[in-house]
Amino acid sequence: MNSAAPSPVGDARPAVADVLSRALAAGLVGPDRPVAGFLDTAGILRSVEGLRTAFAGVPDVLHTFAAKACPLVPVLRLLAAAGMGCEVASPGELRLALAAGFEPERIVLDSPVKTGSELREALELGVAVNADNLAEVERVARLRRADCSSVLGLRINPQVGGGSIAATSTATDHAKFGVALRDAGAGDRIVEAFARHPWLTRLHAHVGSQGCPLPLIAEGVAAAHRLAAVIDERLGERRVTGLDIGGGLPVNHADDRVTPTHAEYVAALREAEPALLDGRYRLVTEFGRSLLAKNGFLAARVEYAKDAGGRRVALTHAGAQVATRTVLLPDAWALRVSAHGPDGRPKTSPALRQDVAGPLCFAGDVVAHDRELPELAEGDWVVLHDAGAYCFTAAWSYNSLPRPAVHGYRAAADGGGGIVFATVRSAQTLDEIVRESGLDHADALLRGPGDAPV
Structure with missing residues (x-):
């Protein structure tokens, strides 16, 4: 992105009632426009600045925005102009990120179910890819060209448990995401994959989001950090260069207070594993809800x-x-x-x-x-x-x-x-x-029995 993001400095936060009153007066909502969403532009930028400040002491970190949290091109473009990267989990989200202006090297593809064509596109673009499982690592090996610039990683499930909302807890024993780290032989299989593929240089862990307490999230990230050290020791070289620690900071829905904060998240990481933030590994974050909700x-x-x-x-x-x-x-x-x-x-x-x-x-x-x-x-x-x-x-x-x-x-x-x-x-x-619901094919089911198949 070449355009600069507007600065939030000096922007007072308008009260919701004032925004609604002005929107009614402007005709943005009314009897014939009975529902609409509103986003505080300056507030979004302040949240980004708060995230950046919280990680200010970390030598090397790429903050990406989880596109699924707000898949709207103007919002993504605002975040790109503010210096964020973008985490995507589908071909549609990848297309949105590119349309918004994110450079491919600042995009991370995390979909747990990627087709061969989706992987091929990401690898040709130079988008970072976190493989969900060891079979996908081998698929990447078959598709990856020698000159591929994509940073390639493997997602693990640290199996540290779930939070209060099962549907958003991704590090339980039977979670569908990543390689289940505590299963018998899983650690050896992961090391072997890194040994076979020198281009595999990143580990990814994400414990969950809403309902997950900070100590649980930090424990999952620390497990990835420990695994990186094991891989490097077993291979006798520095193989892992980056840790994608996901996002998942919960949001307080009870009142206007922003709690927990990104600074509190960083403190929890430091308590769980002090060396995590020392710069040995490049960190990637994937916050979404905590920046926009x-x-x-x-x-x-x-x-x-x-x-x-x-x-x-x-x-x-x-x-x-x-x-x-x-x-x-x-x-x-x-x-x-x-x-x-x-x-x-x-x-x-x-x-x-x-x-x-x-x-x-x-x-x-x-x-x-x-x-x-x-x-x-x-x-x-x-x-x-x-x-x-x-x-x-x-x-x-x-x-x-x-x-x-x-x-x-x-x-x-x-x-x-x-x-x-x-x-x-x-x-x-x-x-x-109507068009989205098949208008162009309106007569498709009216063909007689003698009609040739399409």
Whole structure:
């Protein structure tokens, strides 16, 4: 990227209510635009700066952003301009990273299921690749050309256990990722792979994310560090030159506090293995949620409010299509919800316990159960906080609902309290949904029995 990222210095953080009010006044949301996502541009850059500061004492580190956390080209381009690399886990994410302007040597491909053609493309581009298993290492050996510039690594599963959310714990005994390090003979097989392939120079470990405590994450990284020392000793040379330590810093969804911090993460690493940060190995990080979640919110209009069984139910346009994890696993992924009036200002009416439900046609489509909020009524707005990652940027197409618009915002440069918006993604149109759903092949199933097969 040649363009410079805008500086967050001096940018006041606009209050969510102010952003929503200005968005309503600007027509970005309203009765016919009843749901949208918003991203705090300066906040994202401050989070990047906080990450960089936390690792300031580490001699050699590449910070990559996990594209799955917010797969939007303008956001990725902002991060590329801020000096980040990009971690991708699919052909689509690789294409997004390239479109955003990341140089191939600053991209890491981590998909656990890579086809031969996907590997071939990455190797030809010079993208770093972490093989998920020993069979994939041999596939890379067959595809890799002698002049390949890709940094190549192997993912291990340190098998240190899981956190409070099983679905995001990737270092359990039976996790699908990496080579299970504590299985019988696994260490010897890993050393043998490094012995056969001198181009294998990196180890990758990722314990999990939300629900995983810092000591557990650090223990998994320390296991990779110890394995690197074993490989070097057994081979009689310095073979491992880098450790990809993943990301996974949890996010506090209970209030506005940023906790734990990246600095606390670094402290946990230092406590688990002091030599990890001494510069012997180049470190690669892959943070996503911790950089974006608290820098985004979702706004949705209350279309109707009614009572059922003695409880108020607010029917909004925010459901599982934009907060999938929250709806399907409400205890693990609860999001804060705030109530706002038709003008976007916070409601101050008496509170009562109520459900905040979404528009999808199944009973479980509820983003907040029995939550105490100011009484919601038709025309009000609800805000889902800490939604900048894995929410509206990863919309689910259930019921063929259109993907919502996403807007970036920042305080106006003149310091007068204004807010500047920039469209990051336009709302999906109904025509686009129809085309995406096979319009070009509308008559494909109407052919008679005598028709020749395509």
